[in-house]
Amino acid sequence: MKKTNITPFVKWAGGKRQLLPQIRERMPREYNNYYEPFIGGGAVLFELLPQKAVINDINIALVNAYRQICNKPEAFVQEVNRLDAEIWEDGKKYYYFLRENYNDKLMQEELDVELAALFVFINKHCFNGLCRVNGKGLFNVPYNNSRKASIDANSIYAISSYLKNVRILDGDFEVACDKAAKGDFVFIDSPYAPLNPTSFESYTKEGFDIESHRRLAALYDELTERGCYCMLTNHNTQLINELYGNKGYRLDVVDVKRFINSDASNRVGKEVIICNY
Ligand SMILES: C[S@@+](CC[C@H](N)C(=O)[O-])C[C@H]1O[C@@H](n2cnc3c(N)ncnc32)[C@H](O)[C@@H]1O
Structure with missing residues (x-):
């Protein structure tokens, strides 16, 4: 689809707009279906406008x-x-x-x-x-x-006509990826792993705890076995390195500006982009 004037219709914590060039650069050249199990504001979806897409979020008001x-x-x-x-x-x-x-x-x-x-x-x-x-x-x-x-x-109106061909789900990320198969591309931007105990990480009342990060890493391994192309972004923390390091995945560290942070001195950070291809 031609990119006209489509931009995300909400501002979203963790929005991936500033990482778009680094994400684009690392995309698989070809893929079948596009999956985005943590859609949030959809910065990546609305940049790529894939023809066949499945999007999901646990935030029911957002999905509505x-x-x-x-x-x-x-x-x-x-x-x-x-x-x-x-x-x-x-x-x-x-x-x-x-x-x-x-x-x-x-x-x-x-x-x-x-x-x-x-x-x-x-x-x-x-x-x-x-x-x-x-x-x-x-x-x-x-x-x-x-x-x-x-x-x-x-x-x-442009978003509306684009979404007509997109499956919009409202559940947990694991269920949303149930049907992802060989040759599909799964872009994974989960809530961040905590940088420190007070950092902002509760998007919904369910939150996203360490166990959820472990569950996501297990799914990433499973999707890899299925033959999906996976790209995942997160903070460059010890937990993320433990979960994805030493498994043959490519981990690239990139600089980001942090906008949603009450502490002005803490506005530059490091993120990782992890690809299994
Ligand atoms: C970092 S945000 C995604 C940001 C998005 N990439 C963007 O550019 O705006 C993470 C999203 O994951 C959702 N989420 C949290 N727990 C979830 C779960 N268990 N399953 C699916 N989505 C979940 C949150 O509601 C939030 O919208």
């Missing part, structure tokens, strides 16, 4: 937004524009009012176009585009004082 944009782009654009237009003079009050609506709807599992619009509005008006929830799964990020438009309608 992908599905609504795919199936009901006009209603989605209209609803987001309404939320933008009706912003109160006191933007902060309005944001907290919508955040409460959003959390209520999510708790009632009302996975509809209104929830998708609220999700995107809140994502664009919350601090640093974080998606952080409390122990009950309620979104709890404060307001960022922005009054900018939440979406670009043309990009939403």
Whole structure:
């Protein structure tokens, strides 16, 4: 598909936009199906626009937004524009009012176009585009004082037509890769392995703990045995080196700027890109 004006419709912690050149450089030349089991904001998907793709995320509100944009782009654009237009003079009050609506709807599992619009509005008006929830799964990020438009309608329509040929799943990464087979390309950008005990790593109430990283490494080995091309990115930590080192995989260390970090002195870091081919 031709890349027109498609850009991710949410800001996402760990978004891979800045690593795109390094990712592109390391892509397999040819592959069958594209799998992205931790889709997040979809920076890589929307850059590559593969013809046959399966995407997945455990964050049901995020997946609902992908599905609504795919199936009901006009209603989605209209609803987001309404939320933008009706912003109160006191933007902060309005944001907290919508955040409460959003959390209520999510708790009632009302996975509809209104929830998708609220999700995107809140994502664009919350601090640093974080998606952080409390122990009950309620979104709890404060307001960022922005009054900018939440979406670009043309990009939403282009995304919608692209997504018509994409399978959109909403579960665990392991299940999402069930059918990945020889010659398929699996791009894996899981939540980061922790750099330190206070680092941001809880995207959903389930979190992603050390055991999940071990489970993912086992899946990576299994996909390798199946003959899939796998590329995985993460922090360059001891755990990641233990899980993927000495297995014949290629581990490339690359520099990154970190945007979502309250400590300004800690904004340059190292990541690894791990390929099994
Ligand atoms: C680092 S983000 C992906 C960022 C994405 N590559 C981008 O450019 O925006 C990791 C994603 O994994 C999702 N996630 C966490 N645990 C998961 C699980 N067990 N199965 C599938 N997705 C999961 C989170 O909801 C989050 O969206």
